[in-house]
């Protein structure tokens with residue numbers, strides 16, 4: 201066999217763009233309104249330098265997924281976004297059919313931009329719609345309306361995108377069970393290939409958190425949220441979107457291959473502020489401060505550390521991580537694969553806890569022997585998994601999304 205025929209290892213790439221046109225009231229992602237276009241150009245240059253630093257380490261890999269997320273990647277000046285994409289393609293060995301996703305805010309896309317993205321190899325778009333109800337969108341301080349979303353979505357189809365994700369949220373201010381169902385009816389009629397549905401979590405440091413009491417008063421209670429989630433799973437299944445992960449639903453053949461890498465514990469490299477990586481048996485993340493990140497990459501003499509956390513993943517940790525990630529998937533965890541990977545029995549190690557959740561209806565064991573969470577179990581998956589793995593810190597909240 202010639203050397204060229206030896207299959208290369210596969211790698212996912214993530215690039216974080218920490219810029220948005222304005223800050224949504226619930227958002228705790230690392231994103232802010234940029235100073236100006238020049239500042240964003242500097243950031244793109246820093247990311248390109250950073251990627252170049254990993255060129256040799258990634259030489260042995262074929263990149264089969266790329267995900268540019270944020271923030272709002274489409275908030276970058278068009279030329280900068282194109283420059284970044286071209287640099288990714290030049291720096292890494294992308295497979296011919298690599299899944300290449302760009303997250304887009306409906307308020308920031310134009311037909312020329314979408315056409316150019318499609319032309320240079322972006323083949324998947326992910327739209328943050330969140331709701332089809334204008335009152336709910338306003339409460340979230342989203343910049344787009346329902347009508348603007350429809351227009352952006354149609355532009356994406358016209359530009360040739362045949363793999364589109366739409367994000368939806370539930371548990372948001374003023375949303376009722378019926379209004380969520382109307383949003384899901386609206387989205388499924390547009391017929392995207394993929395739908396993600398997240399529960400609003402009110403995080404410290406956000407305007408929602410500062411007005412916690414007032415926000416909670418206009419949000420559905422937990423029982424209604426539970427009904428929303430479980431009914432949404434059935435509704436989406438009926439409309440041709442079977443669930444494959446706690447928050448993700450897709451038409452046959454269109455799961456997000458990039459995100460599956462996270463849940464399957466496969467390798468990926470993340471670039472940009474706060475980006476995480478799992479590479480060569482290590483998990484690490486980069487610093488979150490945009491200015492420091494740029495300075496660290498602009499000056500090779502600098503002593504600003506780029507890496508925030510670096511953890512060689514130990515066997516026991518790897519086991520916990522594997523359980524946490526695999527149990528997010530509807531396919532669940534195969535105890536035989538677990539035993540082959542870690543040399544211990546899943547049932548013998550976690551038997552008592554598994555029994556409790558199986559009997560309580562939060563977990564099932566399929567005929568093929570795999571363990572998985574039921575919809576009710578997924579709704580409280582953080583609680584269940586932290587209990588099984590005895591992680592106290594995850595027990596402090598019940599949400600799973």
Ligand code: SF4
Nearest residue numbers: 220223224227270271
């Ligand atoms: S557009 Fe997304 S990343 Fe930006 S502020 Fe809103 S929720 Fe956060």
